[in-house]
Amino acid sequence: MNIGEAATASGMSAKMIRYYEGTGLIPAADRTTSGYRIYSETEVQMLRFIRRARDLGFPVEKIEDLLALWRDRSRQSADVKRLALEQIDGLQRRIQEMQSMMDTLQHLADACCGDNRPDCPILTDLGKGISQGPLIRELTSKLQSRAGGR
Amino acid sequence: MNIGEAATASGMSAKMIRYYEGTGLIPAADRTTSGYRIYSETEVQMLRFIRRARDLGFPVEKIEDLLALWRDRSRQSADVKRLALEQIDGLQRRIQEMQSMMDTLQHLADACCGDNRPDCPILTDLGKGISQGPLIRELTSKLQSRAGGR
């Protein structure tokens, strides 16, 4: 199976497969004499594993750990569960942060009459510049880059 | 006020102030004869406005619109409210996506006995590689870069 087929089969782009190989997340694929990467069903399964973990929001760092456990026949399910619970925790925290942003915005929007007059509590609030600390700012920067589109 | 003081007063790093100036989000600051940027209270207020909008998760693109409305004496509050509601919508969607990831993970973790045996439904599920479509993957990539730390 060449990289294009492996990409289709795993749901990842060929670009990303090469990227993961470059970063060492996956081992370097075997090559044909002409230099084409070749993939076995086992390797495609690993790629699917990675994509699925990404779908569940695991950071690449943690995926490395998950992969190690996946390959380890003598692993303990407790180790995997711990990683999953950590991930759940992280998601929970981020959800709460976003919820808090949303609540604030909703509150401001409720207070804004939304007509043709220039008075607007939303702008007034923004002008005040109340801090919400670095955690939320760290999150929002990522949301922005996502929403900004490419 | 020089850039360091403006940074402290606005809660932004000097780096970011220069960056925003470079990208045109804010107008180029006046300079002293020796080249130091100088900021008035008005400009600091604008910087605070930007940071606050970022705290609320607005993408930089939208902040540009908000800034224009902020400066526009004859704006209509409806315009501002529309932007806020759009932002609320976007946040809501992302929260739901993350919630769905979390639910799936929680489900898997619940099914995992978490002991010293190697059997683990979490790994089994990951191996199956069920797709959740591109929307969630787009979101998770951002979460990962955030969680990965720098």
Add this chain to the structure above:
DNA sequence: TCTTGACCTTACCATCATGGGAAGGACTAT
């Protein structure tokens, strides 16, 4: 057998918000 088109390879560039650092100039307090 030759051609064509689809695929592969590497390498480089861009994104976006942000930080780090270097090299050199400016200001401030002792």
Add this chain to the structure above:
DNA sequence: ATAGTCCTTCCCATGATGGTAAGGTCAAGA
């Protein structure tokens, strides 16, 4: 005057991803 802190610009890096360009390979059909 000297030290130390600030400023300036410029370059580099991040992380996941896409794009593109130049060139090699392969499979199918004429």
